[in-house]
Amino acid sequence: MQSEEKHEEQDPIPSSCPPTDSSSGLDKQQLSRKKTRKKKKPSATSRWGCLHTFYWLLGCVCFIWWIVLALYRSLPSLSEAVSGPLPYTPGNTLRKLGLHAHHPVVFVPGTVTGGLELWEGHPCTQGMFRKRLWGGTFGEVYKRPLCWLQHMALDNETGLDPPGIRVRPVSGLVAADYFAPGFFVWAVLIENLARIGYEEKNLHMAAYDWRLAFQNTEVRDRTLSRLKSSIELLVQTNSGKKVVVIPHSMGSLYFLHFMKWVEAPPPMGGGGGSDWCAKHIKAIMNIAGPFLGVPKAVTGLFSSEAKDIATARAVVPDIMNPDIVGVQPLQRIMQVTRTWDSTISMLLKGGKTIWGGLDWSPEEGFDCFAKEKKGNINEDETNKLQSSNVKDLGRHGKPMAHYGRIISFGKNAAEVHAMKLQTGPLPARRSGDDLVCKNVSCSNVWTEYLEMSWESVEAVAQQVYTAVTIPDLLRFVAPQMMQRGDAHFSHGIAEDLSDPKYKHFKYWSNPLETQLPNAPDMEIYCMYGVGVLTERSYIYKVSPHSETGHIPFRIDTSADGDSEGCLKGGVQFVDGDETVPVLSAGFMCAKGWRGMTRFNPAGAATFVREYKHVSPNSFLEGRGTQSASHVDIMGNFALIQDILRVAAGQEIGGDRILSDLLKWADRIRLQL
DSSP, rough: HHHHHHHHHHHHOOTOOOOOOOSOOHHHHHHHHHHHHHTTTTTHHHTOOHHHHHHHHHHHHHHHOOOOOOOOTTTHHHHHHHOOOOSHHHHHHHTTEEEEEEOEEEOOOOOTTTTTEEEEEOOGTOOTOOOOOEEETTTHHHHHHHHHHHHHOTTTTTOOOOOOOOEEEOGGGGGEEETTTTSSSSHHHHHHHHTTTGGGGGEEEEOOOTTOHHHHHHHHHHHHHHHHHHHHHHOOOOOOOOOOEEBTTTHHHHHHHHHOOOOOOHTTTOOOOOHHHHHHHHEEEESOOOOTTOHHHHHHHHOOHHHHHHHHHHSSOOOOOOOHHHOOOOHHHHHHTTOOGGGGGGGGGHHHHHOSSOOOOOOTOOOOTTOOOOOOOOOHHHHHHHHHHOOBTTTTSSOOTTTOOOOSSSHHHSOOOGGGGGOOOOOOOSSSSSSSSGGGGOOSOOOGGGGHHHHHHHHHHHHHHHHHTTHHHHHHOOHHHHHHHHOOOOSSSSSSSGGGGSSSSTTTTTTTOOOSSSSSOEEEEEEEEEEEEEEEEEEEEEEOGGOOTTOOOOEOOTTBBSOEEEEETTTTEEEBSSSSSHHHHHHHIIIIISSSTTTTTTOOOEEEEEEEEOOSSSGGGGSSSSSTTTGGHHHHHHHHHHHHHHHHTTOSSOOOOSSSSHHHHTOOOOOO
């Protein structure tokens, strides 16, 4: 009986027994309800929408990434199994030559590469005490992405911890040896140092919270004081031998700040006195240091994108559309990263003197295909080309790259003569009824663009921006962020370094507004990669009202062209290490600090060491031993050998310059 009742419920309207007019009203109602239930049964599948697809794809990507990382981690042994052991490693080679540990070594990580762990958080972080939020496996990103983003952000007013949240840097060598499983940062260098006798007693990782403004690392964590004590202890416990400091990327700016802090009197400084660096530091070997800024930092703050993200959005247009995927990835990234004050330290320094203006730049004439196309253009032809009143044409007869125009709206604005451009101060920022978010879905992802009107957006798009006006642009679109940033960093050129205002900490990380310490025996190295196309300037467009998603500007990936340099996907490229242009990484050692200049009054010796990028021959080689890209250079054998020689007390010779750095530096008219 029960089975028959179940059968009737599953198939209440047999085809052979249709309902008749004699059926009661109650039976009709029951049949109607049963029909409705039957139709609703497959609704479980109909509820699968774009949001579910997005998270399913995200899960697949994460799983594949985990598999790739697992294989990647085994690559060294796999490579040796296939092709035999590597012919040499710097550590083993130098050990056979009799080199051994001499100077204690201090590592200073850059932005992003140092691990961060949770010490206090909101209820969504239960069970995560002292687990990594940044670095490691990034498992928490996949499990609870919104909670993770909330804890990675800093307070938008103070630039310090939000209420109820404490995220702190991981300590020890493990803080930045690997960024993720299989993806080394300092690990290869540490291993090679160990080959010649280094260990924990003469190695120190100066970990710090890379999100904070440099002075705030001391205010919140006493990081600068602890670094001072660590260096003093290393010198004391290693028979008085001075330290060799090795900063990477933004770590170069952080250590520049430290050297001024350690000399300055309390309460602003560490009270070490003007001879502290001379007593404790043998050499500073800066790897890929963005001393004069990075164009990528501009676009990261302006639209939360760079070449890679812009290209991905061009290939899959709806991947960043919040109405399609149900989330706002770029908006959430912007909401978080605009609270990281350290990124403002990497804005362009030196204005038009260093980076050029509307009508010139030091790297003008660079041709990324120079090896393939070698032609001579005589002086008369060059003058004739440059006299064109339609577009500025360079020595190759192509439109000039105009790298000094860091942000242009439209390809035409990037190429025409400066006289045809409209310039001037931006109008007062406006809000009101015509807000950016009026015609789109305005969720809880707040950015400062929400408070702008479309009239203000259009005013921004009518201008061309150089290194001089970029700070004004960012103050216009992100006033809260820049109010904090202006209190901690400066990006100009000092007219008179004896002016008492330069004793303030906001100038200490700008090499053009501060002096090196009084340490004539100290050596300074600028070591970086060349031969990789590196972002230098950008062509933008205004997003359509319906697609803006709170960020009304985006890189115009359709802007390609036959111009000097390389214009690809809305980006103009120059020589560099994929992140830092040659000019930023090498100028100070090649010219700004070379000899007894006003920026280097003690005449400390400076050296430029460039490393030509060579891609690995196969996947089995991993990231290669001759790579010179921004992070992979940490595994470059030539660079590692140079570091080991200096650490062991040897000389490595003078400059090794492979790029056009000296030619470009000569074009810069900087008072020295």
